[in-house]
Amino acid sequence: MPTPLRKDAARNREQIVSVARNLVDEGTPLQLNDVARRAGLGVGTVYRHFATPEALLETVATPCLEALAAHGQQAMTDADPWRSLTGFLFHTIAAQVTDAALPPVAAAATDALPRTTELKKSLTSAGATLLARAREAGVVRPDLAAADLVPLMCGIAHAVSVHGGTAADQVDTAHRYLAALLEGLRTTPPSA
Numbered sequence: 001m002p003t004p005l006r007k008d009a010a011r012n013r014e015q016i017v018s019v020a021r022n023l024v025d026e027g028t029p030l031q032l033n034d035v036a037r038r039a040g041l042g043v044g045t046v047y048r049h050f051a052t053p054e055a056l057l058e059t060v061a062t063p064c065l066e067a068l069a070a071h072g073q074q075a076m077t078d079a080d081p082w083r084s085l086t087g088f089l090f091h092t093i094a095a096q097v098t099d100a101a102l103p104p105v106a107a108a109a110t111d112a113l114p115r116t117t118e119l120k121k122s123l124t125s126a127g128a129t130l131l132a133r134a135r136e137a138g139v140v141r142p143d144l145a146a147a148d149l150v151p152l153m154c155g156i157a158h159a160v161s162v163h164g165g166t167a168a169d170q171v172d173t174a175h176r177y178l179a180a181l182l183e184g185l186r187t188t189p190p191s192a
Helices: 007-026 032-039 043-049 053-075 081-098 102-107 114-136 146-163 167-185
Strands: none
Touching: 007 032, 007 043, 007 053, 032 043, 032 053, 053 081, 053 102, 053 114, 081 102, 081 114, 081 146, 081 167, 102 146, 114 146, 146 167
């Protein structure tokens, strides 16, 4: 277990993450020197907390990743394989289009932080398990592989970003696109 931070160090870390969150939300690339300046802290202070911009970005994305991982675990308790898979995917796509930190972290080939790797593995595992259950129940095309889920979700997120609109519009568009995709993957007609 890591040693708790002193109050001033914890406050500095919170300030750094808050400034980084704002920069990510406005679409500004994270540069540690810029974060330090905007946070009113020394560059060394920022580097003591975050060795790289990637580590800071992953820290900003962690709450979203944790919420998705928790939802994945909860979805696996649902006895209905179609509902559990689609619910998980709807939550995932909504997070992708509403949290600007998530897409670059999810797409990164390597992670700066072990916690990020752990959370991404949890999400991948949940998706694979939910898909396997849906295939076994015969409600999803048998040729859909777990490795297909991430590219399909990224494709929808990209299409939504091209479409534009407000955050609420983007979530609605993402849900509409995902619903259309899921109907193409379903092996049985939806119940009325």
